[in-house]
Amino acid sequence: MSDSQPIRSSRFRAEREADWRALEALVERVESGGAGRLDFEESRALAALYRKATTSLSVARDISLDKSLLIYLETLVARAFLAVYAPQESLSGVMGRFFGGSASAAVRRSGWAILMAFAALFLGGWVAALLFAQDPAWFYTFVPTGLAGERGPGASTETLRAGLFDTEGNLLAQLGAFAAFLFSHNTRVALFSFALGVFACVPSLLLTLYNGLILGAFWALYADRGLGMELFGWLSIHGVTELSALALAAAGGFRLGLAVLFPGGLSRKDSLRASSKDAVKLALVAALMLFVAGLLEGFARQLITDTTLRIVMGWGIGLLWLGWFMLAGRRAR
Amino acid sequence: MARLQTPAEMARKLENARRWFELVPPEGVPIRFEVAGIAARFGAQLLDILITVVVMVSVILLLAVLPFTIEPLVTSLAAILMLVIRAPYYILTELFWNGQTVGKRATGLRVLGADGRGLTTHAVVARNLMKEVEIFMPGTMLIVSGSLGTVWNLILLVWIAIVLIIPLTNSKRQRLGDLIANTYVTCRPKAVLLPDLSTSTPRIEFDFAPAQLEHYGSFELQTLESLLRSRSETRRSDLRRRDSLVQVAAQIRYKIGFEEPVPDGRAHEFLHAFYTAQRAFLEQKRMFGDVRDDKHHRDGD
Incomplete structure (x- = not known):
């Protein structure tokens, strides 16, 4: 033990302390104002000093x-790690990637799940229509009273027709209708069928089926009164978008549920994480579509009362969605 | 004198009370982060909710000033605005401020990707979408729970219970969204570089034989380091500190059989010298694979 020769770890520290201090100063600047504050040389120094510091730590x-x-x-190394591995995203980059390919690719990868959701929807509708044909009282079993309003087997044909072509109300009332819609039945169904898909698909399947039942009951009622075409138009203008959104949300749930049911070579946790990448995108697309459907239902349906025009517009927008899903980002692959 | 706990026991307990996790970055050196406490996360969440609510209320007030009658729509409008403001707020702040919302900044928290490769956009979106399902949906339902039926109230109760229990059942305090997005929440690490004790006093006038350094392990050494580094603000605590220095010096001298008398005034100097010698000795031993965690030669836990 001598005064002239400090112990090994002290020498180790003395040799590297200047680098650590330099790194600390750089990290502090990144922490206060983001990595954009550094110029080229400084960012290079940050990366090099960070690697040196990890070695020092080791x-x-x-x-x-x-x-x-x-x-x-x-x-110091933890802070430098956070500074070096910060997400380098820009808003336009994130949006561009989402709309320009990643969302549509996720939809394309989920083809079977989406088909499953649509199948459940149609199955529900078919069953409800069959049952309604036997006994109209089934209507009350399927459709919650809050949703049915004054529409029902007991209502006159004229009331039903008026419901389809209601143009009264000012802009504010339309806004109200839009607002009420967004938080109404369908948004909730979409949210639940996505989130609960994790439980082996069963809740999502039941919800989608149930939604199909409601739709089928309405359909049977209106068709019974000879208003089938008018209902088709009324439903088309927002329904094409809205029901597709429901199907996509349910498909997102199915992807999660299928990952839990059939994890393949992965562990269930990993499989769930892997499929959540697509499922989250499906949920975002569904949210966007529900928003558009809300606009269509609140404004367009009140403004356009011609059945043909309603059908053309509804399915035209549906075609646009389909075009986005099928075409966007194909060339990049 | 009956003491409840020795300082060593207390130090060990304190160390164990904090939770840590390790990330392995591409550089291959595991980095240690502290798991954020429940209270801090709750505080951050509260602050964020407050911010979004203030923005929502100001938008509604702005609409009220304009010539509209929005009274019948206020509740549904508020619900929509909350959704439209809230989800982008969380996602964009966490994405652009490297895992920190305003609330997390204030409480010193940060979101981290568990794979050690930084946060991805997907992780941020996933954990914040789950937040809608996990926290805000039951939250808004709780507000209107009076008008819901018994069945829905029961479902709500179970849901909230699950959401609250999940972070407590895993060691990294991950909520459901963290589990799906594979993220952790950590406290912002902060520490200053203190001077090296072994070089800060140039003159060492005590000599120790190697046999005298065989008694202690690194835990005792680091406890001694903490004692030597401790500063006292008031006169009373300064007296207490001197007192404990003298006591510790006496105990060490007794244990290692240090014959040379040490006056009370030089207890600090003695301990300093002993620290330096002991550290050099233990580090030397460590280089040759003889790791001594404490005086019982435990292999660490």
């Missing part, structure tokens, strides 16, 4: 017993 863990030094290095 060595210090083995050779040094100086607790304060170890704590300092641990936190």
